[in-house]
Amino acid sequence: MFKKILLIILIAILPVSVFAESLTSKEELEEIEVETELGEETLRFDSNQFTKPERENKPLPEGNLEGFTKVTENDKLALYVQEASLAIKIQNKQTGYIWHSGVDNAENYRLNNTWTDMVQSALTIDYLDRRGNIKTESILTEETQPSIQMNADGFTAEIDFRGSSIEVVLNVTLEDENIVIDVPNEGVQDGTYNKIVAMKVYPFLGAAHMDDITGYLFIPDGSGALMRFEKSAFRSDTPFIGSIYGEDEGFTRPQSTEDDYTYPAQKISVPVYGAVHGVKQNAFITSIEEGQSYGRVLAYPSGASTDFYWVTSDYQYRFNYFQPTSKSMGGFNVYQEEKNNFNIKQKVMFLSDEEADYVGMANRYQQHLEDKGTLSNNNEDKVDLRLELLGGETKKGLIWNSVEQMTEIQDIPRFVEELEQNDVDNLHVVLRGWTKGGLTGTLPQKFPLEKKVGSKGELEETIQTLEKKDIPFYLHTDFTTAFDGASGFSGSKDVSKKINGQPMTQNQFGYSSYYLSPAKSLEIAKKDAADFKDHGVENIAVETTASKLFSDFNKGMSSSRAEMIGLNQELFAHYQEQGINLSLYRPNDYAWGYMDKYLDMPMYSSNYMFVTDTVPFLQIVLKGYKPYYATFSNFSHNPTEEVLRMIEFGAYPSFYLTRESAQLLMKTPSRGLYTSEFASWKEELISQYTQVKESLGKVENSSIVDRIVHQQGVSEVVYENGVSIIVNYTDSDVTIDGTTVAATSFSIKEGGN
Known part of the structure; x- marks a missing residue:
């Protein structure tokens, strides 16, 4: 009997015990889930696509001027030189800090003789010897004795x-708070048997050993990126090497972009x-004033060749290229016979105290x-929304191509009206695919209009309707791209050629295209200007022309990269003179x-492993001067975060939409536009505009003067009008200086800090 009672008690207790254990397990599971979510959030905001909070500065080392001769000084800076190597030191009189183009006590660091010579020398050159080998020489390598x-x-x-x-002739000049470094073209002469290939000028200026000091390198990658001085378990053995304005396709081998979504x-x-x-x-921030068309930015993390972080530029006097010798693309690599002709001019601008960070730069x-x-x-620079619309797109057929109608010109006033009814009161419209034949395959021919998109009369009427509402209407175009088989150019005479005689070609989604010679682009653009005016067009959005730079070896109209800049600036100036406004896609600074x-502003860096932070350098430079627009929100995987980034970076929203469903584009070159129906995206468009208006509407025409990262995922941007915008990317409320976000x-704080 006792055993039966005991068994009943055990049976009664067991479910309670099991329930209690399961409850505990559930609580533990929930706690683990919360910790996991927090961990993932911390990792995300600690990634190099965000900016880290600043750490407390370590004491800076005391510099010395031993072995250096004072050259000149003013009330801001003093310049010193070491005559044997031409190494320089610059003393900032405001802070007392001494900048060095080399390293004190180099023997104490892991540097071999070759690296020591480069570190301590003003100039290092790469050259081609008589046997075709590349060699490197610094001023100290062979005990060269400069004449100073x-x-x-x-x-x-x-x-x-x-x-x-x-x-080589080198000039170094002190100007106010700046040092100007100049290597004139006429001062660079090849040797009897050796030919110069590349040059570095004061490459170790600002170098830092491991994490001995607190600070970072700044590189102009994407919106801007930092490489902090820190010891890391993930040391990178590769540097950042970026050609200014991109690779020169006059020398590179063609790369297929067929269905390339990387x-x-x-x-x-x-x-x-x-x-x-x-x-x-x-x-300091260095601006390359001359020679940039032939320059690269190099940034080495500690662990890549040396234990130092260092950033510099080098300049290519001769490019290496592939010379084919057969139709099967057999061949060999050679260097240019003739030297590229350009001056090098660098302006090193020094910053002190509160200005000494990437915002100050x-x-x-x-x-x-x-x-x-x-x-x-x-x-x-006022809050605005970019609404891009696709009119028609080419669709290949068995016998002939057709045009897939996606949006008609007469739809545009209706779209605008629907947005205005929801308080989207400031926007501009860009129409793509308006040319006969659709968006792809028709350039450089632009007129007449594609009849499935609309007529000249409908275009003029729509422009006038929007003009009354103070809404600019832009036609999308491109003065550089020419499609194979299109009219308006000669495939043998008018296209850009590489140094080996091959045309510059691209192939995307089955359509081959060329780059026009810059002189031909200018000729066509001037003719097009009259046609735009004839159609009542006062605004155009230009792709490629402001962002692509190359050397052209077309024998009839050749041009260097520097000359192409001049031709493109003449093109842009002509449109300004004609009263036609220009919006430019990812333009280089000379435009x-x-x-x-500014359209399609980069909002991230390239995510290189050695980069520690992404910063809004480009945005800070342009804010208050030129309105800039983020990439298309209907391509975003995380709209909430993207809007917050727009608000933090001062960018305005953009959408690329159509009247019809994007499913119609599946068999066209625009198949990457996978979701675009205006009716489906209208509410998101209104929501994003409203949020941006509530925030950036408080700082219109105002520049950014500071940016503080209070904690991971929480940033404050301070504007010159005294308004601060605090952005909280995290999943928890935060309070910053009494302001809860x-x-x-996001939250607006009047009166700045």
Whole structure:
């Protein structure tokens, strides 16, 4: 009987015990899930696509001037030189800090003789010897003895490299808070048997050993990127090497882009780089004023060749290229016979105290561009929405191609009306695919209009309707691309050629295209301007022409990259003279002075392993001067986060939409536009505009003066009008200086910090 009672009690207790254990397990599971979510969130905001909070600065080392001779000084800086190597030191009189182009006590570091010579020398050259081998020589390599002449503002040095017999003239000048470094083209002479290939100028200026000091390198990758001085378990053994304005396709081998959906590395569109030694203590930003068309930005993390972080530029006097010798593409690599002709001019701008960070760099560069006349704050930088619409797209058929009608011109006023009824009161419209034949395969021919999209009368009527509402209407175009088989150009005479005689071709989605010779682009563009005016068009959105730069070896109309810049600037200036406004897609800096809007602003960096942070450098430079627009929101995988990034970076939203379903594009070159129906996206468009208006509407025509990362995923952007915008990417509410910001939201703080 006792055993039966005991068994009943055990049976009664067991479910309670099991239930209690299961409850505990459930609580533990929930706790684990929360911790996992927090961990994932922490990892995400600690990734290099965000910016990290600043750490406390370590004490900076005391520099010395032993072995250096004072050249000149002003009330801001003092310049010193070591005459044997032409190494320089610059003392910042405001902070007392001494910048060095080399390394003190180099024998204490892991540097072999070759690296020591480069680190301590003003110049390092690569050259081609008589046997076709590439060799490197620094000033100290063969104990070259420079001839130096001091002057009131700096010095001039003549260097006759003993190993290669190559001659170089170097000028270093002190100007206010800047050092100007100049290598004139006529001062660079090949040796008797050796030919110069490339040159580095003061490559170790601002270098830092491992994490000995607090700071970072700045590189112009995407929106901007930092390489912090830190010890890391994931040391990178590869450097950042980026050609300014992208690779020169006059020398590169063709690459297929057929159905290529890989994320490409971001192109360098602005020729700058810099370093910070002690955040808010000491920094410099280098602007490459001349020679940038032949330049690259190099940034080495600690662990890549040496234990130092260093950033510099090098300049290509001769490019290597592939010379085919058969139709099967057999051949060999050779270097240019003739030297590229250009001056090198670098302006190193030093920053002190509160200005000494990436924000200060951007502000200083902004001021520099304003001084040059590239930027003017006469432009209207007000909250705006970009609505791009696809009219028609080419669709291949068995016998002939047809046009898939996606949006008609007469739809546009209705779309605008629907948006205005929902308080989207400031926008502009860009129409793609308006040319006869549709978006793809028709360039360089532009007129007449595709009849499935609309008539000339409907275009003029729509322009007038939107004009009454103060809504600019843009036609999308491209003055550089020419499709194989299209009319308006000669495939043998008018297309750009590589140095080996091959045409520059691309192949995407089964359509081959060329790049027009820049001189031909200018000729066609001037003719097109009259046609645009005839159709009542006062605004165009230009793709490719402002972002692509190459050397053209077309015998009838050849041009260097520097000459192409001049031709394109003439093109843009012609449209300005005709009263036609230009919006430009990802333009290089030399086109900024001609644009009224910057389209497809990069909002991230390239995600290189050695990069630690993404920063809005480009945005800070342009904010308050030129309106800029993010990439298309209907391509985004995380719209909530993308809108917050727009608000933080000062960018305006963009959508690429159609009247019809994107399913109709599945068998066209625009099949990458996988979701685009206006009716489906209208509410999201209204929501994004409303959020951006509530935030950036408070800082219209105002520049960014500071940016503080309070914690991972929480940033504050301070504007010159005293308004701060705090953005909280995290899933938890935060309070910053008495201002509470809800999770995944933003808050406005009047009066700045």
